[in-house]
Amino acid sequence: MTDEAFDPYHRACPSRRLLNEIGELWTVLVVGALAEGPLRFKDVAARVDGISFKMLTQTLRTLERDSLVTRTQYPEVPPRVEYELTATGRELVAPLRALEDWATSHMADILAARERFDADPA
Template sequence: MSALEYSPYAADCPSRQLLDRIGDRWSVLVIGSLVDGPRRYSAVADRVQGVSQKMLTQTLRALERDGLVTRTVFPEIPPRVEYELTERGRSLRAVLAPLEDWATNHMDDVAASRERYDSR
């Protein structure tokens, strides 16, 4: 299947799975947490507040599987593991940063809309 044949609107298209991965709330935040360079697991967990250990592990594995994150194990005792964005992951960050900016810049308006809606 060539890139021109991919359609995320088709139920069985792999590009839909990729969009699901990219749009997952934990994926967006994990990618953002790695923008400044490699981090250890605990540093990612500290940065992405509220993520469970299970979800963080699953998210990191999925991002690694998709080639967006690399996992490096250093032969030390105890072993040290670091996660880092790949070039593909960094290119995705360029797309996600404006989305984060939009969310923070429009949050007051969205909160007001929610309040109006909920009071009806």
């Protein structure tokens, strides 16, 4: 398939699933954590406050499957594993960082709007 053949507005398009995966909270935060360079699992977990080890494992596996992250296991005792963004994964950093910046810069307005909406009985 050529790039022109992918249209997320069509239900059968595989780009829909990819957009769903990329748009997940944990994906956004894990990619952001890895933007500065390779990290060990425990370091990603520490950077992404609140993520369970199960969710982190699932997120990293999905990113690895989509070739956005590489997993490197070093032959050491104890074993050492690092995760790093691929070239394609690094291309994802700027759009996700823009989304993150938009969310944080508009959060006060959004919270105020939610409060107004929730206070209106209609």
